Amino acid sequence: MTIALHRLPSAPPVDARALDRLYRAAPSIARAAVEEAADAGRVPEGLRHALQTAIVQFLDPARHPETTALMLFHHLGAAAADHGMPLHDVDTAQQIAIGTAVQRLAEQALRLGVLARPDEAGLLARRAFAYTDRLKDAATAGYNEASHPDPDPAQRRLITLLLRSSPTRLQLKQAADQAGWTPPRTLAAVAFSPGPRRPARHLLPDVLVHPARGCLLVPDPDGPGRGALLHRMLHAIPSALGPTVEPTRAAASLRLARHTLDLVATGVITASGPVPAMEHVPDLMIMNDPETVRRLAERQLAPLAQQPPKKRAVHVQTLRTWFVCGFSTSATAERLHVHAQTVRYRIRRLELLFGPDLYDPGQSLNYMIALHAWTLMSSPDEHGIWQT
Structure with missing residues (x-):
């Protein structure tokens, strides 16, 4: 209920x-x-x-x-x-x-x-x-x-500096020297949910951890075996991995990681952590301004508003897959695990509902955004694009 x-x-x-x-x-x-x-x-x-x-x-x-x-x-x-x-x-x-x-x-x-x-x-x-x-x-x-704070205040100062908007390379080098940390060529920020469990820091000793801010800074995140160790480090802790950036852009990586973690918390993203932010860019962009995207979806998908909820869901799934498959009936049928004739029947119904705009190249991107937004924002338990 x-x-x-x-x-x-x-x-x-x-x-x-x-x-x-x-x-x-x-x-x-x-x-x-x-x-x-x-x-x-x-x-x-x-x-x-x-x-x-x-x-x-x-x-x-x-x-x-x-x-x-x-x-x-x-x-x-x-x-x-x-x-x-x-x-x-x-x-x-x-x-x-x-x-x-x-x-x-x-x-x-x-x-x-x-x-x-x-x-x-x-x-x-x-x-x-x-x-x-x-x-x-x-x-x-x-x-x-x-x-019981971390015993190394120099390291905490280094993390604070890295999470500023744009520290200079000189500032970074001085703080890193004081903390005994070698600045890497690249790093990525990880956001994790606060709670009694803490990351297993010993698995990656060069990682900077700031429990009070719920974040890690991981050097060379794309290096051999680093991904597997990071998963073990964050075992059973909800978390999200920001994009790989230069050390002076750590704050930007953390912002995207936290945005991704928010979407995990609300169920928009259902993957287990650490969830890579860059694998969910459409979701992040849509949910960054949901009201604007909601209005776009309501406009683009207006012909479906009066359809029964179950039929509407089938139409959206078919239309979205059809766009992804480049209007190929056979590829759409294969991906949806239905007969090609079923897809042809559904497309004819959609053509009657939407008219020639369905094939307008200038509207293709709007339709893709609207269909993806409908999938993200509409569920049986939450208020979606339309009340059901």
Whole structure:
């Protein structure tokens, strides 16, 4: 059973009442909240942002992958350790704020008719409990890592420099010398989900690891045997591999790796990790601006909008395969495992629906993007291009 929470107009904010309750239950956070001077990343402000992000992502996981919330709570746990706060206070604050928000969310949903039955409200509560457990695990991992940081601060400074927009070669050489690390000709960034499991670092000793940021920097990723070792290093840890780049472009590799990991978290990409970002470029491009692509798909595939869902799915699968196979009936039939006459019948139906535009070379790319987007965005469990 799926609850259509995306139909709600907005996520309940972490307002003053929720903050007042959590400050009373978490004294150390209350003390930090009234400090006269603190940096921009202090825990109370970070907590408010993390809680609000978690609520938005709980409300609409299809468009807001929970990877971001997990990363925020991982950072939040580390910040609590840095400020000398007990992790219990962070957990208590999280449970109170999200519990308050979910209660109001359920009330709002019942008023709007999104939750039609009492058992759906129970499902919402169970989802909330499971979600807060995952957030707690991420915060605990961040807290533990900050409490027992890596022993080499020079290496942490090197990673921070590499993940800037464009460090100079001189800056990189100086930081690498201090860390005892030889800058490679190429490297690739790996993004991994925060949690209690950490990569088996000993398998690739020249890899730079930053657990608090959920990333690795892997020298010479395309070298002999490196791929197999990387898979063993990240065994059972959700992860994504960015493109191979020069060391000064490590930040760009990490951005694509994190975008890919987000798509893995939401189920858009179903491959097991570490998932190479460059093998999913169409998915990354489409989901980078889903609203624009959604509008393109609705326009290009408008003749299918009134078709029954099952027939629509068959039409999309046939049309997409037909385009990929260069309008070859026999190749399309072979790929779909159906008789060629079945494909001819389906194509005649599609010609009646779409008309001559189907063969317009100027529309071919639009059709391919639209068909791929339909496949990514439409599923029985999520709000796709059309409601089904």
